[in-house]
Amino acid sequence: MMRELIAVTARPGIISFAGGLPAPELLPVEAWAECTARVLADDGPRALQYGPPFPPLQAQIADLMRRRGADVAPEQVFITSGCQQGLHIAGRLLMDPDSAVVLDRYVFPGVRQAFTGFARDAREVPSDVAGGLDLDAVAAAATRRPAPRAIAVVPDFHNPLGVSLGEAARDRLIDLSRDTGVPLVEDDPYGWLQFEGEPARPLVARDPDRVIYLGSFSKTVAPALRAGWLVAPPHLFDKLRVIKESVDLETSALIQRTLSAFLAAGHLDAHLSRVRATYHTRRDRMVDLIARHFPAGTRWSAPRGGMFVWAELPEGIDTLALLPTAIEAGVAYIPGAAFASTGGHHAMRLNFSNASPEAMETGLATLGHVLHTGLDRPPG
Known part of the structure; x- marks a missing residue:
């Protein structure tokens, strides 16, 4: 399931929070x-x-x-x-x-x-x-x-x-x-x-x-x-x-x-210093934008490292069912169901390492609108 989702969400023009990709501009x-x-x-x-x-x-x-x-x-x-x-x-x-x-x-x-x-x-x-x-x-x-x-x-x-x-x-x-x-x-x-x-x-x-x-x-x-x-x-x-x-x-x-x-x-330490600073900034930006744009009642992690934020949406939102709508709107994520043998339909994984701050701003605002649509109520 995961590889199929990554292939779909990697289409040109999509702002993708799906793959576990490092920031491309930081690759050494x-x-x-x-x-x-x-x-x-x-x-x-x-x-x-x-x-x-x-x-x-x-x-x-x-x-x-x-x-x-x-x-x-x-x-x-x-x-x-x-x-x-x-x-x-x-x-x-x-x-x-x-x-x-x-x-x-x-x-x-x-x-x-x-x-x-x-x-x-x-x-x-x-x-x-x-x-x-x-x-x-x-x-x-x-x-x-x-x-x-x-x-x-x-x-x-x-x-x-x-x-x-x-x-x-x-x-x-x-x-x-x-x-x-x-x-x-x-x-x-x-x-x-x-x-x-x-x-x-x-x-x-x-x-x-x-x-x-x-x-x-x-x-x-x-x-x-x-x-x-x-x-x-x-x-x-x-x-x-x-x-x-x-x-x-x-x-x-x-x-x-x-x-x-x-x-x-000695390249690794210098490289990791740049990576950590960038990912810290992007993690902060992502959780701020989730708080701003996602429906009330959403819970999310605020990791102290790594690449991913996990978001759990209010009851009534099926992230697997909503994925085609999100892709049509130009944004992608991995539904929680991809990580579970059963369940996970209320959750999603979002990658913060790969998206630029500008893409993150646009993509999470768009995704927030899609999620509000999934609740059949407009964003506030």
């Missing part, structure tokens, strides 16, 4: 071109050959993880072809046809697909814009028999809700994993995009023996790189290598070496 085109040229000049054919994980990049990612408070050795870092591949590898490692997984009720479809493609039972637990993940429901699902094989969570700037778990909630998840023996899969593509407040330590920093951690350069550098990483306990290394090799053999040697050069040149 010149720095990447310089690093690519340097790698090709220095490494020559080696950069274009088959090759194993690039040790300098593994060491650099381990350094990045230490900055988040996680003591990770370079050999624990598995380079993946994007975070989605990491999810697939984790699902294949942990699941079998008779197994169960614990998931958010609302979750990015790629997370659900990665686990339910291998498991029979998806135990969905509530989460919302006010309280985030319902940890009592997680505990109940984790202690049901048969025991689940994994609890999959997005602790930072959840896609689609935009909410984050606090320190106490993270500690409780770790305690739950220890008590039940159920491992945690920490999907963290947005943790580096925090622009407000103090960051919480990732789950893997609290107990690396209980967590499989997934990171990504798609949101922090550029989506087209299709590069990410997985961190896992040492006893899983051999199985992970076999699964990775069976999926695509290896991640592009050219991309790995160029990423390493990009990090070594």
Whole structure:
């Protein structure tokens, strides 16, 4: 459903809040071109050959993880072809046809697909814009028999809700994993995009023996790189290598070496500084415009990072049914139903990273009018 919606909403002339796209004007085109040229000049054919994980990049990612408070050795870092591949590898490692997984009720479809493609039972637990993940429901699902094989969570700037778990909630998840023996899969593509407040330590920093951690350069550098990483306990290394090799053999040697050069040149910190400042401004603008233009009774998240705002509309508005009307009016979003196995028709996910302030002003005013029309009453 998601890919079909993205294709429809990407039509020319549409102001789209649909895709999880970085701001195009911030993509590091010149720095990447310089690093690519340097790698090709220095490494020559080696950069274009088959090759194993690039040790300098593994060491650099381990350094990045230490900055988040996680003591990770370079050999624990598995380079993946994007975070989605990491999810697939984790699902294949942990699941079998008779197994169960614990998931958010609302979750990015790629997370659900990665686990339910291998498991029979998806135990969905509530989460919302006010309280985030319902940890009592997680505990109940984790202690049901048969025991689940994994609890999959997005602790930072959840896609689609935009909410984050606090320190106490993270500690409780770790305690739950220890008590039940159920491992945690920490999907963290947005943790580096925090622009407000103090960051919480990732789950893997609290107990690396209980967590499989997934990171990504798609949101922090550029989506087209299709590069990410997985961190896992040492006893899983051999199985992970076999699964990775069976999926695509290896991640592009050219991309790995160029990423390493990009990090070594110090480009990431400067790039993230620009990205965070821009996204902070755009988040502020989006929530102000939602408050101004959306119907009374709308609830929305105000994330401290990431790319998405989740809006829950008053009863009577079906965001899936209204999407063709919105597209006809020149604006697009992803209906909440795209993130749920059932329900979600009253909600929508809005991306704030990709739209210019001018497009955001026009697009959210237009969308507000469409939503008021859906309630059969004019905007006030």
